[in-house]
Amino acid sequence: MRFVIVTGMSGAGKSTALKMLEDIGYFCVDNLPLLLIRKFAELTYKQSIDVNNIALGVDIRSGQALSELEHVLEDLIASGFQYEILFLDASDSVLVKRYKETRRNHPLALEGRVDQGIEEERNKLNFLKKQADYIIDTSQLLTRELKSELDNIFVKNEGYNNLFITVLSFGFKYGIPSDADLVFDVRFLPNPYYIDELKPKTGNEQAIQDYVMGFEVAGQFLNKLEDMIRFLIPNYIAEGKNQLVIAIGCTGGKHRSVTLANKLFERLTTNKEFGLKVEHRDIQKDAIRKSI
Known part of the structure; x- marks a missing residue:
């Protein structure tokens, strides 16, 4: 009991x-x-x-x-x-x-x-x-x-280390998330926004992911980011932290940041020592502004 x-x-x-x-x-x-x-x-x-x-x-x-x-x-x-x-x-x-x-x-x-x-x-x-x-x-x-x-x-009686991680994409033009613990700027990557056939798509779609990750620097950044996050996680757990928000931003929060957030989320799902989710704060804001 x-x-x-x-x-x-x-x-x-x-x-x-x-x-x-x-x-x-x-x-x-x-x-x-x-x-x-x-x-x-x-x-x-x-x-x-x-x-x-x-x-x-x-x-x-x-x-x-x-x-x-x-x-x-x-x-x-x-x-x-x-x-x-x-x-x-x-x-x-x-x-x-x-x-x-x-x-x-x-x-x-x-x-x-x-x-x-x-x-x-x-x-x-x-x-x-x-x-x-x-x-x-x-x-x-x-x-x-x-x-x-x-x-x-x-129910499942799985191990639990009291840390829940949110990987959050956002657009800098809408402001940095106030609850972010770590903020990373990926505006150095080529922007799909300036390619007509890619502009209306989002980082949740394969065409955008292929474009963004097609640049070697994107893969290098993701590898270094994952390595740093995996280093930090056990130290955060030992310190008693129970909520970690990793914010990845590009200009509008629709293409590059969404792609990198998704990719980081995919890599971190292999670890069962913490809760994890991905969230895209600004992915629809560009479309909403245009409709007003």
């Missing part, structure tokens, strides 16, 4: 994660009073409750009692009860945006600013994040991608 404590920042997707775990057969309980966790564990491990796997939601709503959780968890270990901690996180800017979009009040900022509530919450939950077995940063994740990550951990 797996006993999973699901916790994390308000707005990071804890409720969604609990629902997904429920869908794959977990018995889920949200916001159980902390003093009842020990008794609940006893009942489940003794099979007094007929369940196979348990997911228990714990978060800042526990209020002042949250400070007692560390002692509760120590007591569980001392009593021989095994548990795992899943921590859902997201960047401050994403959390603020989510709160503004839903018009909800942060539980620690009922009469103040959301960012102040988030800062206070991070401080209160820091001990849980340090103990977490799995940290999933949902800043860049779609719902289906979060489900895939949970399936990998709790």
Whole structure:
């Protein structure tokens, strides 16, 4: 039996994660009073409750009692009860945006600013994040991608190193992505934009990929980029980083950057030590601007 404590920042997707775990057969309980966790564990491990796997939601709503959780968890270990901690996180800017979009009040900022509530919450939950077995940063994740990550951990039982990588193409004329950790400029490559039959196509199409990668310098750049990223990844994992955005930019974000982002993504998929996705931020913006 797996006993999973699901916790994390308000707005990071804890409720969604609990629902997904429920869908794959977990018995889920949200916001159980902390003093009842020990008794609940006893009942489940003794099979007094007929369940196979348990997911228990714990978060800042526990209020002042949250400070007692560390002692509760120590007591569980001392009593021989095994548990795992899943921590859902997201960047401050994403959390603020989510709160503004839903018009909800942060539980620690009922009469103040959301960012102040988030800062206070991070401080209160820091001990849980340090103990977490799995940290999933949902800043860049779609719902289906979060489900895939949970399936990998709790259904397929695959190894998980808490790092999720987004390879992101973009156009410099639309601005550098604010959440980018690493930014690479591929505007030195020949531009398909100036070839009439290639101009309307994108880097998702074979004709553009053949053109861009047909230049030796493109292959050299990709090899050096892959080598550097593979060097950095284990060091980021060791440092505790859980979200890495690799941004590759060209002028409009439609041809060269899309091609190189796709190629880097293909090469990194051979490694199962981290989550991975590719995203093209500006691939359709040129067509949208022309239609206006």
